[in-house]
Amino acid sequence: MTREADTGVSVDGGDVWHERLGWAYGLIASDPAERAAALVRLTDVERTTQDAWDRLNRTWRRRYSLGRRAADRDYREALSYSLPGGLWDRPAGSDIVAWPGLPYVLLFLEWEARYPQEWTRHAKAWGAKQRLIRDVAVAYQDDSDDLRGRLETAACSDTPWARRHAGYVLWLLDHPEVPNTRHVWRTWLAAASSE
Numbered sequence: 001m002t003r004e005a006d007t008g009v010s011v012d013g014g015d016v017w018h019e020r021l022g023w024a025y026g027l028i029a030s031d032p033a034e035r036a037a038a039l040v041r042l043t044d045v046e047r048t049t050q051d052a053w054d055r056l057n058r059t060w061r062r063r064y065s066l067g068r069r070a071a072d073r074d075y076r077e078a079l080s081y082s083l084p085g086g087l088w089d090r091p092a093g094s095d096i097v098a099w100p101g102l103p104y105v106l107l108f109l110e111w112e113a114r115y116p117q118e119w120t121r122h123a124k125a126w127g128a129k130q131r132l133i134r135d136v137a138v139a140y141q142d143d144s145d146d147l148r149g150r151l152e153t154a155a156c157s158d159t160p161w162a163r164r165h166a167g168y169v170l171w172l173l174d175h176p177e178v179p180n181t182r183h184v185w186r187t188w189l190a191a192a193s194s195e
Helices: 014-028 031-060 070-079 102-116 116-123 124-138 145-155 160-174 182-195
Strands: none
Touching: 014 031, 014 102, 031 070, 031 116, 031 124, 102 116, 102 124, 102 145, 116 160, 124 160, 145 160, 160 182
């Protein structure tokens, strides 16, 4: 993983992103075998990330641990292979449209829309989702047919959860001045339910 010296933030290209998270496309695949393999991989990644987190925590329990820096590096590396953890390392102020992680942001949101129970079980992270939706909404002010098309398809889904979330994201795209918070989500949901 390459990093900018001053910020410590990843500046990896699309090929590195694909190497780390390309497997995640299986989470939204129509082929059950491909989806099952991706879920197994996700479980392995979650276990590896948790193990790295536990090692890092053990170094903090020891005063003046020499292994703390290495444990932190190992944890960040393990996290970069997971969803949504791999999406947290976007350089501040960078254009999300040009960021090589954008396809995986859209995949993360699409996974929630298509398989909400699975997403909730494995990757529910309101803070990450909130930031990613806002970043995408601001970046796509001028409209992206691809993004809107995917969201409109999800908004017509047979799954109520997918319809609600896709509708909410579409609404946010049309109202970029509105903050994406739990309160706004609940208010929007109440209004949408009463229609």
